[in-house]
Amino acid sequence: MTYKTHLSTGLLFSSVVFLLIYKIELAPALVFLLIISTVLGSSAPDLDTPTGELWDKIPGGSLISRIVNPVFIGGHRHLSHSFIGLGIFTGLFYLLLKVIPYEPAAHNFGLIILAYITGHLSHIFADLFTEAGVPLLFPLGYHFGIPPVEKMRIKTGRWFENLIVYPAVNLVLILVIYMYIKGAK
Numbered sequence: 001m002t003y004k005t006h007l008s009t010g011l012l013f014s015s016v017v018f019l020l021i022y023k024i025e026l027a028p029a030l031v032f033l034l035i036i037s038t039v040l041g042s043s044a045p046d047l048d049t050p051t052g053e054l055w056d057k058i059p060g061g062s063l064i065s066r067i068v069n070p071v072f073i074g075g076h077r078h079l080s081h082s083f084i085g086l087g088i089f090t091g092l093f094y095l096l097l098k099v100i101p102y103e104p105a106a107h108n109f110g111l112i113i114l115a116y117i118t119g120h121l122s123h124i125f126a127d128l129f130t131e132a133g134v135p136l137l138f139p140l141g142y143h144f145g146i147p148p149v150e151k152m153r154i155k156t157g158r159w160f161e162n163l164i165v166y167p168a169v170n171l172v173l174i175l176v177i178y179m180y181i182k183g184a185k
């Protein structure tokens with residue numbers, strides 16, 4: 001999937017977790033942190049693409065991507081799209097969070113980590129529907145996909161993603177936020 005679809009899917013998953021399941025009280029600082037963590041989680045798996053859209057948005061991104069890339073072992077859609085990768089990335093995010101001297105972050109540690117995991121999982125989930133699938137059990141090479149027949153899956157960046165999947169995800173996202181606001185009244 002493309003970056004924009006991953007962002008919307010991440011926000012949708014997070015909204016379901018925090019607004020519908022946890023029904024948290026939304027303080028502005030917490031909302032800000034949850035959104036940032038979700039965005040990081042849903043973006044992180046594709047940092048293994050040296051030419052990824054995300055890198056183009058960062059100044060000097062293409063240079064950084066070449067330095068960071070070896071960390072991701074073997075290029076696109078490997079470690080970062082697996083359960084082991086999810087664990088390692090969450091650990092790194094945890095360490096990052098520990099060194100940030102921002103009080104609301106310390107207060108809501110668990111929720112913020114959960115937002116990251118939700119974003120990262122949403123990314124892996126969305127990529128399951130693409131032709132390439134995902135190596136959930138990396139370092140085992142097998143790529144999982146839904147449906148199992150590769151030809152029936154979505155081609156990244158083509159009309160089906162742009163005209164059906166992306167608008168549908170955003171529509172459901174709006175619906176979830178609407179349900180939360182209506183329920184909160």
Ligand SMILES: [Zn+2]
Pocket residue numbers: 001045046081123127
């Ligand atoms: Zn991906």
